[in-house]
Amino acid sequence: MGAVEAVPDGWHLTLGEGRIPVLRLPDPGAPAIADLPGEGIRALVARHGAILIRGLGLASPADLASAARALGVAGMAECEGFTSRLAHPDHVYSASDWPSEDQLCMHHEQSYAAVVPSIALFGCLVAPESGGTAAVADGERMMELLPEELVERFERDGWELARSYLEFGFTWAEAFGTEDRELVSDYCARNAVDCTWTEDGGLRTRQRRAAVLRHPVTGRRVWFNQAAFLHESSLDPLIREHLEELYGVEGLPFRTLYGDGETIPTDVVDTINKAYGVAGLTEPWQDGDLLMVDNLRMAHGRDPYEGDRQMVALFGDPVRVAGHQPR
Numbered sequence: 001m002g003a004v005e006a007v008p009d010g011w012h013l014t015l016g017e018g019r020i021p022v023l024r025l026p027d028p029g030a031p032a033i034a035d036l037p038g039e040g041i042r043a044l045v046a047r048h049g050a051i052l053i054r055g056l057g058l059a060s061p062a063d064l065a066s067a068a069r070a071l072g073v074a075g076m077a078e079c080e081g082f083t084s085r086l087a088h089p090d091h092v093y094s095a096s097d098w099p100s101e102d103q104l105c106m107h108h109e110q111s112y113a114a115v116v117p118s119i120a121l122f123g124c125l126v127a128p129e130s131g132g133t134a135a136v137a138d139g140e141r142m143m144e145l146l147p148e149e150l151v152e153r154f155e156r157d158g159w160e161l162a163r164s165y166l167e168f169g170f171t172w173a174e175a176f177g178t179e180d181r182e183l184v185s186d187y188c189a190r191n192a193v194d195c196t197w198t199e200d201g202g203l204r205t206r207q208r209r210a211a212v213l214r215h216p217v218t219g220r221r222v223w224f225n226q227a228a229f230l231h232e233s234s235l236d237p238l239i240r241e242h243l244e245e246l247y248g249v250e251g252l253p254f255r256t257l258y259g260d261g262e263t264i265p266t267d268v269v270d271t272i273n274k275a276y277g278v279a280g281l282t283e284p285w286q287d288g289d290l291l292m293v294d295n296l297r298m299a300h301g302r303d304p305y306e307g308d309r310q311m312v313a314l315f316g317d318p319v320r321v322a323g324h325q326p327r
């Protein structure tokens with residue numbers, strides 16, 4: 001049993017070693033989703049980085065949209081995604097289409113974009129039978145855990161994401177939400193993404209971003225990137241080998257590099273993922289849970305799971321982060 005901290009409105013926040021702080025609503029008398037005290041909850045998220053609200057009975061995509069309104073979170077459309085998601089009204093999306101048996105490594109949502117969501121909301125409509133635990137990791141803590149020289153290199157050079165969209169699999173039209181090449185090229189020009197159309201109808205993009213940010217509210221440095229998650233070592237080895245044979249390394253659907261274009265060795269990716277493991281906070285999902293995450297400070301991930309898990313997500317309060325642009 002963790003410590004209990006008094007919070008506004010007589011609710012209680014449970015803090016446990018290695019656990020995501022859980023805000024349990026009083027029972028009976030839980031407020032309707034639309035009456036959530038947004039200001040109080042936002043203050044808790046600002047302090048702790050992430051809060052799991054239990055007892056809300058979140059049961060539909062519309063409930064997540066309603067919670068977002070109560071919390072004062074303005075939803076945004078996803079662009080440059082990596083997997084197909086079902087889009088519901090009000091910028092609510094289904095969870096990413098990632099195989100249930102695979103680990104979803106820690107990442108900050110859309111940290112490769114020029115404008116990033118500062119808040120991520122996740123609603124658990126149906127909890128998995130086993131596994132699939134909610135997991136977050138503090139980017140401030142990552143700065144303490146990672147070797148100094150590793151942080152220095154990333155902080156100096158940033159990181160680069162290189163993508164190749166082929167005619168099959170997840171296409172550029174799906175990622176950019178349009179089949180109009182001009183619109184895609186315009187988007188890339190406005191968002192500091194280098195893009196090249198290939199003769200076979202594909203698209204290759206490269207974008208360099210800062211890997212360490214100063215949090216706009218706390219002013220503290222935070223590890224904020226997807227250099228590890230989107231490294232080519234995350235690809236299925238057989239698929240990777242096959243694609244490399246066909247198209248070369250530049251034809252891989254995604255890979256990451258140091259911001260100066262140098263290769264990131266696999267052992268560096270392992271070091272980053274190990275630090276995420278140490279920094280990680282977890283909490284098994286229950287039906288109706290709502291997780292609110294400061295996406296600039298905290299990474300999130302997901303364990304493999306079994307059962308009919310149904311999650312919805314909303315990313316919002318977009319910010320153009322200072323220094324999150326190529327030099």
Ligand SMILES: [Fe+2]
Nearest residue numbers: 107108109300
């Ligand atoms: Fe995510």
